[in-house]
Amino acid sequence: xxxxxxxxxxxxxxxxxxxxxxxxxxxxxxxxxxxxxxxxxxxxxxxxxxxxxxxxxxxxxxxxxxxxxxxxxxxxxxxxxxxxxxxxxxxxxxxxxxxxxxxxxxxxxxxxxxxxxxxxxxxxxxxxxxxxxxxxxxxxxxxxxxxxxxxxxxxxxxxxxxxxxxxxxxxxxxxxxxxxxxxxxxxxxxxxxxxxxxxxxxxxxxxxxxxxxxxxxxxxxxxxxxxxxxxxxxxxxxxxxxxxxxxxxxxxxxxxxxxxxxxxxxxxxxxxxxxxxxxxxxxxxxxxxxxxxxxxxxxxxxxxxxxxxxxxxxxxxxxxxxxxxxxxxxxxxxxxxxxxxxxxxxxxxxxxxxxxxxxxxxxxxxxxxxxxxxxxxxxxxxxxxxxxxxxxxxxxxxxxxxxxxxxxxxxxxxxxxxxxxxxxxxxxxxxxxxxxxxxxxxxxxxxxxxxxxxxx
Amino acid sequence: xxxxxxxxxxxxxxxxxxxxxxxxxxxxxxxxxxxxxxxxxxxxxxxxxxxxxxxxxxxxxxxxxxxxxxxxxxxxxxxxxxxxxxxxxxxxxxxxxxxxxxxxxxxxxxxxxxxxxxxxxxxxxxxxxxxxxxxxxxxxxxxxxxxxxxxxxxxxxxxxxxxxxxxxxxxxxxxxxxxxxxxxxxxxxxxxxxxxxxxxxxxxxxxxxxxxxxxxxxxxxxxxxxxxxxxxxxxxxxxxxxxxxxxxxxxxxxxxxxxxxxxxxxxxxxxxxxxxxxxxxxxxxxxxxxxxxxxxxxxxxxxxxxxxxxxxxxxxxxxxxxxxxxxxxxxxxxxxxxxxxxxxxxxxxxxxxxxxxxxxxxxxxxxxxxxxxxxxxxxxxxxxxxxxxxxxxxxxxxxxxxxxxxxxxxxxxxxxxxxxxxxxxxxxxxxxxxxxxxxxxxxxxxxxxxxxxxxx
Numbered sequence: 053x054x055x056x057x058x059x060x061x062x063x064x065x066x067x068x069x070x071x072x073x074x075x076x077x078x079x080x081x082x083x084x085x086x087x088x089x090x091x092x093x094x095x096x097x098x099x100x101x102x103x104x105x106x107x108x109x110x111x112x113x114x115x116x117x118x119x120x121x122x123x124x125x126x127x128x129x130x131x132x133x134x135x136x137x138x139x140x141x142x143x144x145x146x147x148x149x150x151x152x153x154x155x156x157x158x159x160x161x162x163x164x165x166x167x168x169x170x171x172x173x174x175x176x177x178x179x180x181x182x183x184x185x186x187x188x189x190x191x192x193x194x195x196x197x198x199x200x201x202x203x204x205x206x207x208x209x210x211x212x213x214x215x216x217x218x219x220x221x222x223x224x225x226x227x228x229x230x231x232x233x234x235x236x237x238x239x240x241x242x243x244x245x246x247x248x249x250x251x252x253x254x255x256x257x258x259x260x261x262x263x264x265x266x267x268x269x270x271x272x273x274x275x276x277x278x279x280x281x282x283x284x285x286x287x288x289x290x291x292x293x294x295x296x297x298x299x300x301x302x303x304x305x306x307x308x309x310x311x312x313x314x315x316x317x318x319x320x321x322x323x324x325x326x327x328x329x330x331x332x333x334x335x336x337x338x339x340x341x342x343x344x345x346x347x348x349x350x351x352x353x354x355x356x357x358x359x360x361x362x363x364x365x366x367x368x369x370x371x372x373x374x375x376x377x378x379x380x381x382x383x384x385x386x387x388x389x390x391x392x393x394x395x396x397x398x399x400x401x402x403x404x405x406x407x408x409x410x411x412x413x414x415x416x417x418x419x420x421x422x423x424x425x426x427x428x429x430x431x432x433x434x435x436x437x438x439x440x441x442x443x444x445x446x447x448x449x450x451x452x453x454x455x456x457x458x459x460x461x462x463x464x465x466x467x468x469x470x471x472x473x474x475x476x477x478x479x480x481x482x483x484x485x486x487x488x489x490x491x492x493x494x495x496x497x498x499x500x501x502x503x504x505x506x507x508x
Numbered sequence: 509x510x511x512x513x514x515x516x517x518x519x520x521x522x523x524x525x526x527x528x529x530x531x532x533x534x535x536x537x538x539x540x541x542x543x544x545x546x547x548x549x550x551x552x553x554x555x556x557x558x559x560x561x562x563x564x565x566x567x568x569x570x571x572x573x574x575x576x577x578x579x580x581x582x583x584x585x586x587x588x589x590x591x592x593x594x595x596x597x598x599x600x601x602x603x604x605x606x607x608x609x610x611x612x613x614x615x616x617x618x619x620x621x622x623x624x625x626x627x628x629x630x631x632x633x634x635x636x637x638x639x640x641x642x643x644x645x646x647x648x649x650x651x652x653x654x655x656x657x658x659x660x661x662x663x664x665x666x667x668x669x670x671x672x673x674x675x676x677x678x679x680x681x682x683x684x685x686x687x688x689x690x691x692x693x694x695x696x697x698x699x700x701x702x703x704x705x706x707x708x709x710x711x712x713x714x715x716x717x718x719x720x721x722x723x724x725x726x727x728x729x730x731x732x733x734x735x736x737x738x739x740x741x742x743x744x745x746x747x748x749x750x751x752x753x754x755x756x757x758x759x760x761x762x763x764x765x766x767x768x769x770x771x772x773x774x775x776x777x778x779x780x781x782x783x784x785x786x787x788x789x790x791x792x793x794x795x796x797x798x799x800x801x802x803x804x805x806x807x808x809x810x811x812x813x814x815x816x817x818x819x820x821x822x823x824x825x826x827x828x829x830x831x832x833x834x835x836x837x838x839x840x841x842x843x844x845x846x847x848x849x850x851x852x853x854x855x856x857x858x859x860x861x862x863x864x865x866x867x868x869x870x871x872x873x874x875x876x877x878x879x880x881x882x883x884x885x886x887x888x889x890x891x892x893x894x895x896x897x898x899x900x901x902x903x904x905x906x907x908x909x910x911x912x913x914x915x916x917x918x919x920x921x922x923x924x925x926x927x928x929x930x931x932x933x934x935x936x937x938x939x940x941x942x943x944x945x946x947x948x949x950x951x952x953x954x955x956x957x958x959x960x961x962x963x964x
Contacts, residue, residue, distance in 0.1 A: 065945070098880055098940050112880035357945050358938045379933045386937035395937050424554055424568035456942035457913035460949070461920050463935055468924030477835040479919055481842035481851050482814045484554050486912035489521070489813050493916070 056081045058371055059145055059160035061135045061307070063087035064094065065357050066338025066364030067166035068121070073368030075125045081372070084158060085121070086133040086147050091190045092118055097357050099193030100216070103200065104223035110194050138163065138311035140331050162333045162371040165313070165321060166364060167304035169339035169355050174211065174236075174299050176282075178272030183279035184295045187216060196296070200227050205293030207232070209282055211269055212298035213240035218252070218389040220296050221261050225390075231261045232290050234282070236268040244394075244448055245401045247415045247434055251450045252394060259390045264290070301355060303340045316342045318353035325377045327367035335371055337363035344380035347398050347445060347466060348407070354383055382466040383446075386456045395459030398446030398466045401436055410439040412507065414500040418492035420454035422484035429453050433496040435462075435472070442471040442504060447496070454492075461493050472500050512537045514827055515601055515616035517591045517763070519543035520550065521813050522794025522820035523622035524577070529824030531581045537828070540614060541577070542589040542603050547646045548574055553813050555649030556672070559656065560679035566650050594619065594767035596787050618789045618827040621769070621777060622820060623760035625795035625811050630667065630692075630755050632738075634728030639735035640751045643672060652752070656683050661749030663688070665738055667725055668754035669696035674708070674845040676752050677717050681846075687717045688746050690738070692724040700850070700904055701857045703871045703890055707906045708850060715846045720746070757811060759796045772798045774809035781833045783823035791827055793819035800836035803854050803901060803922060804863070810839055838922040839902075842912045851915030854902030854922045857892055866895040868963065870956040874948035876910035878940035885909050889952040891918075891928070898927040898960060903952070910948075917949050928956050 058074050060067045063085040071083050085092065091114055098113045107113060118129035130147070136155070137146040145163065148155045171186035173179060183205065185196050199205070208224035210217045213235035224231045233240075233256070239249050240263070256263055264284070271283040272295060282290045303320040314330035316322035321329055321336040325344060329336050338360035342351035359381055369376035384397040404411045413436040421428030431451035437444050447462035449455045465475055476497030482489055490498075514530050516523045519541040527539050541548065547570055554569045563569060574585035586603070592611070593602040601619070604611045627642035629635060639661065641652050655661070664680035666673045669691035680687045689696075689712070695705050696719070712719055720740070727739040728751060738746045759776040770786035772778035777785055777792040781800060785792050794816035798807035815837055825832035840853040860867045869892040877884030887907035893900050903918035905911045921931055932953030938945055946954075 095878060095880065095940070095945070097938070097945075098878060101881060101940055106882055107880045356938065358936070361945055362933065379930075381935045384935045384937045386939045386942055388939060388941045393942070397935070397937070422551060422554060424551065424563045425557060426562055454913065456937055456939070457910065457917070460917050460934070460936045460947075461913070463937065464917050464920040464924070464926075467930065467934060468920070468926060470920075470924060474835075474923065477818065478916070478923055479837045479840045479853070480814070480916045481840045481853070481912055481919065482553070482812065483842045483844060483912070484551070484557055485844045486842055486849070489551070489553075489817055491916075 056161045057159060058083045058162050058164070059158060060085040060164045060166060061145070062166040062168055062338070063092035063129055064096065064166070064168055064338070065360035066367070067164065068093040068116070069361045069364030070164050070166065070337060070368030070371065071121070071127045072125060073365045074372045075127060077369065077372035077374060083127045085127060085129045086135050087129060087131050088134045088150065089189050089191060090131055092116070092121065092129050092131070094190045096188070096190070099187055099190070100219035100223045102193050103197050103220070104226045110190065110197070113190060135307060138307060138334070140311055140334060143333065162335065164367050164371065165308050165329070165334065165336040165340060166338045167307060167340045169301040169303050171297055172300045172302050173297060174268070176269050176272060178274060178279070181272050181274040181279040182277050183293060184272055184297065186297045187220070188301070196294070199294060203293070206230060207291050207293050209234065209290055209292035209295045210298055211295065212300065213263065214242065214298060214300065215385065215387045216298040218387055220298060221256065222388070222390055225259060225261065229294070232264065232292070233261060234264045234267060234269055234284065234290065236266065238266055240265070243400060244396055245434060247432065248394065248448045248450045251432060252389060252392060255390050255392045301339065303353065303355070305340055308336065308340070316351050318342055318351065320353045322351065325379070326370045327363055327378060328370070335367040337367040344378070346380045346382050354381060356385065382463050384459060384463040386459060391452050392450060393453065393455035394450045395455050396446070396448045397459055397463040398444065399436055400446055400448060404436050404445055409445065411436050411445055412439050412500065412503055414496070414503050416492070416496050416499045418490070418495045419488050420451060420492065421486060422488050425484040431455060431458070431492045433492050435496050435500050437472045437500060442473060444470055444472060444475060458493055472497050472504065476501055512617045513615060514539045514618050514620070515614060516541040516620045516622060517594070517601070518622040518624055518794070519548035519585055520552065520622070520624055520794070521816035522823070523620065524549040524572070525817050525820030526620050526622065526793060526824030526827065527577070527583045528581060529821045530828045531583055533825065533828035533830060539583045541583060541585045542591050543585060543587050544590045544606065545645050545647060546587055548572070548577065548585050548587070550646045552644070552646070555643055555646070556675035556679045558649050559653050559676070560682045566646065566653070569646060591763060594763060594790070596767055596790060599789065618791065620823055620827065621764050621785070621790065621792040621796060622794045623763060623796045625757035625759050627753055628756045628758050629753060630724070632725050632728060634730060634735070637728050637730040637735040638733050639749060640728055640753065642753045643676070644757070652750070655750060659749070662686060663747050663749050665690065665746055665748035665751045666754055667751065668756065669719065670698065670754060670756065671841065671843045672754040674843055676754060677712065678844070678846055681715060681717065685750070688720065688748070689717060690720045690723060690725055690740065690746065692722065694722055696721070699856060700852055701890055703888065704850065704904045704906045707888060708845060708848060711846050711848045757795065759809065759811070761796055764792065764796070772807050774798055774807065776809045778807065781835070782826045783819055783834060784826070791823040793823040800834070802836040802838050810837060812841065838919050840915065840919040842915060847908050848906055849909065849911035850906045851911045852902070852904045853915055853919040854900065855892055856902055856904060857890070860892050860901055865901065867892050867901055868895050868956065868959055870952070870959050872948070872952050872955045874946070874951045875944050876907060876948065877942060878944050881940040887911060887914070887948045889948050891952050891956050893928045893956060898929060900926055900928060900931060914949055928953050928960065932957055
């Protein structure tokens with residue numbers, strides 16, 4: 053057998069993790085990575101902080117550049133190269149150099165589709181005006197940063213009150229902009245429950261952010277091709293010198309569909325725990341693919357950088373002949389908005405209702421540190437558990453400190469399918485500067501147990 | 509059946525938790541708590557911070573006073589009352605009022621021994637000099653605070669480099685004292701491994717603390733009954749105007765022994781998961797009792813406030829006729845020393861060796877936040893896992909931030925008997941201000957997995 057060729061379509065988190073893992077296992081294989089943009093292996097989640105000015109240079113967001121991969125790992129990265137067709141019958145890809153327009157065919161033994169996702173563009177007129185941005189590729193983050201520096205916008209508008217919307221509200225605010233968020237749904241952070249959302253809304257208000265809910269933007273109007281205002285569905289106008297569209301993302305799965313690769317109900321690429329698609333020798337990983345959810349018990353679409361990295365590594369190992377499994381996700385995410393830390397894992401109450409689960413839930417508030425130790429803050433914790441088995445289904449938290457890693461305690465408990473009894477009895481670390489004797493995690497557990505007792 | 513009488517011997521963490529739980533389940537029972545000292549239900553762990561000046565008043569450390577228990581929970585608390593004898597045959601206790609010397613007998617239906625622990629006093633001459641303190645009861649913490657305020661000591665000496673020794677070094681330093689720690693063992697933090705200890709020693713040095721290891725103090729010498737210096741076994745002298753003895757604690761189990769209650773090999777009171785002792789209707793909980801350790805698989809003596817609270821609650825529930833279980837501990841503890849957070853859970857390498865375990869261990873260092881986000885710090889993580897099953901046996905961490913709750917992720921994993929594969933695949937929260945894409949917890953897991961692969 054000659055030298056094996058591995059082709060990677062898309063070189064960000066999943067793609068470069070896979071490529072590196074393949075190289076680790078196959079010293080003499082040929083590894084070709086085709087990346088449409090100008091960057092590989094960048095930290096997309098860092099863009100709000102680049103724009104905010106907390107990151108000194110966009111270079112800091114590039115984990116490794118293409119030269120590093122060539123020199124240190126002998127991985128051939130083709131920037132500005134787009135794979136336009138995958139032909140499983142001949143095991144080849146057609147690749148276009150987006151700078152020259154030249155097209156060339158490459159053969160593969162095994163292929164990874166790691167094409168990521170793209171922003172959902174709501175049906176709004178004037179999306180092409182200058183000053184209207186999406187935030188997906190690093191180039192876009194840099195463009196927003198430069199636009200603020202050179203055009204000095206005064207009023208920032210954010211479409212969508214999800215995690216990115218929150219982070220961008222803080223970033224714009226830090227750059228001195230007056231910020232408005234428009235969310236067409238009844239609540240912010242669609243995925244979270246009201247007890248958490250109300251705390252976040254209060255924090256936005258305290259920081260001078262205007263939040264408009266239950267209204268869609270229908271048009272951006274401008275002067276000399278530069279955005280000046282947004283027109284809402286009821287005719288209300290919101291002035292804006294810069295706009296970020298943060299209305300979610302959808303998987304880049306078209307090229308997979310055309311190649312005959314099965315797409316899941318989520319519209320992302322269907323994969324098994326080995327990250328194999330329905331087509332032999334074609335794997336998928338990252339934001340274009342589904343992930344198995346340990347609590348839902350089925351594949352979901354929850355694109356996140358951590359998952360992309362892990363899936364890429366599993367795909368790479370299996371492509372190189374190994375036998376790795378991506379165990380699954382439990383839906384953990386955290387974000388910072390002004391002085392708040394917000395986290396979730398597993399199912400919210402809304403999720404549990406949608407799933408028809410029979411559940412019990414409870415909300416508590418407790419100190420992050422011993423009450424007498426300075427600097428502590430209240431943490432709000434919501435837990436949801438299965439009514440019959442008492443198995444934890446999900447947790448949500450919000451507070452000024454101590455949320456981001458405490459949510460991971462619940463994420464770990466979800467993975468282990470722990471019950472609320474297990475959680476209330478955890479042997480957690482205690483010292484006055486870090487926690488009260490009864491940590492908010494334990495209080496949340498024991499108070500939910502009391503609720504179970506009261507309904508028995 | 510008439511009104512039941514519950515007697516609690518010792519009213520701090522375990523005792524008052526039990527009393528409160530009994531009252532919650534038995535509205536008309538008689539609940540008598542006898543407490544030798546002047547306080548019930550105080551936060552003993554807060555004393556170093558009281559001395560440091562971070563806690564504004566000693567009153568802040570008293571969670572509830574005896575009046576609260578009488579008025580709100582109808583629990584009769586007798587301060588300055590010492591139980592001098594327990595007679596199981598007649599189900600009675602003999603109690604001495606330590607202020608008047610009066611003795612009185614009380615009958616019980618069920619009894620809890622929650623007598624706590626007392627400081628181990630090393631064989632040093634001159635322990636009775638003024639300025640030599642132990643730190644166990646709240647009165648002692650207040651006395652140290654007052655002594656510093658009135659006598660203005662310049663040089664503080666701490667005997668023992670355990671958690672309390674570390675916290676007191678910081679407290680003395682904050683009050684402007686020159687601090688020396690003398691530890692007779694070869695390493696500080698007896699329970700931790702060298703990779704962690706070396707970081708802590710460096711931090712002590714950076715903060716001007718003198719550490720003397722492998723030497724015992726044999727005598728305190730004074731002038732006019734006030735301590736002036738300590739004399740080490742090799743004749744070296746260390747000047748000291750105030751001394752804290754932090755050489756560990758031992759269980760107050762004598763009264764239990766005299767009553768015929770079985771004592772474990774640890775010298776603490778032997779209990780089952782219901783917190784029952786070997787004698788019918790006598791329970792024990794807190795620092796005088798053993799605790800089942802989920803990783804050792806046997807009872808151990810690891811006195812901690814969190815355990816005392818949980819054991820007290822379980823004892824109270826069972827004394828009142830319920831059926832609660834204390835599942836066990838995994839040996840989690842955290843402390844702060846100057847700019848460092850230090851944590852451990854489960855077995856150290858030293859512990860694993862002593863147990864004759866066949867294990868694999870590894871140490872990594874990784875960022876607490878995304879590398880480009882300001883304010884992060886390196887965290888050092890040591891993991892120990894069973895060589896055959898890959899089950900996690902223990903974790904230790906040290907760093908300038910992000911340790912205290914990350915250690916709880918491992919504590920949860922230990923409770924769930926997770927393997928290193930499980931840990932490397934955890935779905936932990938990620939956002940640049942709080943964690944890198946690969947959290948130190950995940951890196952520690954995947955690097956230990958690589959070590960497993962390399963020895964296969």
